[in-house]
Amino acid sequence: MMFQKAIKAKSKLRLAVFGPSGAGKTFTSLRMATGIGGKIALIDSERNSASKYADRFDFDTASLDRKTIDEYISYMTGAAKTGYNVLIIDSMSHAWQELLEEIDKLASTKYKGNTWSAWSEGTPKQKRFVDAILNFPGHVIVTMRSKTEWTTESDKNGKSRPIRVGLTPEQGKGIEYEFDMLIELSTEHIAQVIKDRTGKYQDQIIEKPGEQFGKDLIDWLNDGTEPIQQPAQPEPQKPTPPPVQSNVLPKQLASEDQLTRIGDLLREEDFLTIETVSTTRDYLKKHPQPTAEAAIRIIRKLEEEIGKNRETVTDGQPDDSQSFEALFGGKP
Numbered sequence: 001m002m003f004q005k006a007i008k009a010k011s012k013l014r015l016a017v018f019g020p021s022g023a024g025k026t027f028t029s030l031r032m033a034t035g036i037g038g039k040i041a042l043i044d045s046e047r048n049s050a051s052k053y054a055d056r057f058d059f060d061t062a063s064l065d066r067k068t069i070d071e072y073i074s075y076m077t078g079a080a081k082t083g084y085n086v087l088i089i090d091s092m093s094h095a096w097q098e099l100l101e102e103i104d105k106l107a108s109t110k111y112k113g114n115t116w117s118a119w120s121e122g123t124p125k126q127k128r129f130v131d132a133i134l135n136f137p138g139h140v141i142v143t144m145r146s147k148t149e150w151t152t153e154s155d156k157n158g159k160s161r162p163i164r165v166g167l168t169p170e171q172g173k174g175i176e177y178e179f180d181m182l183i184e185l186s187t188e189h190i191a192q193v194i195k196d197r198t199g200k201y202q203d204q205i206i207e208k209p210g211e212q213f214g215k216d217l218i219d220w221l222n223d224g225t226e227p228i229q230q231p232a233q234p235e236p237q238k239p240t241p242p243p244v245q246s247n248v249l250p251k252q253l254a255s256e257d258q259l260t261r262i263g264d265l266l267r268e269e270d271f272l273t274i275e276t277v278s279t280t281r282d283y284l285k286k287h288p289q290p291t292a293e294a295a296i297r298i299i300r301k302l303e304e305e306i307g308k309n310r311e312t313v314t315d316g317q318p319d320d321s322q323s324f325e326a327l328f329g330g331k332p
Helices: 025-034 049-053 071-083 095-109 113-136 211-221 258-268 274-286 292-310 324-328
Strands: 016-019 041-046 060-063 088-092 139-154 160-169 183-187 192-194 205-207
Touching: 016 025, 025 041, 025 049, 025 139, 025 211, 041 049, 041 071, 049 088, 071 088, 071 095, 071 113, 071 258, 071 292, 095 113, 095 292, 205 274, 258 274, 258 292, 274 292
Parallel strands: 016 139, 016 183, 041 060, 041 088, 088 139
Antiparallel strands: 139 160, 183 192, 192 205
């Protein structure tokens, strides 16, 4: 083990923007990303609301369906493989909300109401999510909702008026430690830099940060030596994927975690119909590399059936013959 002189290496941005509804988190993120430059991908969990800015910014978007951590990671993997320079995750809070709901469900169906035990499955998922953000090969900007409350302040005439203020981000405890920069936006679109590893903006108040702010950040990030690259392991040659259509991220194959999850669920045979198990296994034999979308449908169906039958099935298996389409929806 040896120490060596510390040097500043070029790096990729990890920036989080949080604030109450109406603060302009999506718009501000797109402005900063435009200033950084390069191809922009946006993962949208806000019902495709980012597309309203398509006439002002050049970016590709993918709208999430279930908003689970697996779905977020699947699209992040797709964005990395496609070569986007900037990835915006809007919003990171939905992943946390879905995880909390999953923990409640696990606690009631698997851990006899013990939420603490259910987190033995939730914590690794949250860690995978954060790791996927940190390991993304480009720049990452995430937005987070903040818990809000109403208070009053006096205007210049001395009259009190109600204002809405943001509190902490709606995400896991300590999430702020994972980012180089943390910005809080007010409903007046004023940014306060809460955390700044560049050392240039700490505690500053910035009115409507935009493209120039993004350019300044990229200048700082590019000021340094080239990072030392670890030798990559050769990967088996894969077929060239079809071209990506504008504003649509390519369909991604299921991740190893998704396939492992399906395998774990199939072992809960006492709470699945014979037809469900048979149909799923037959499908996986024909499609050993299913799409992430198909994997999500399969996981959702298996989890729902297990949860439904766990308390009602005491011996043997329920039996209900259905086709793949009827079980999981959509085409294989």
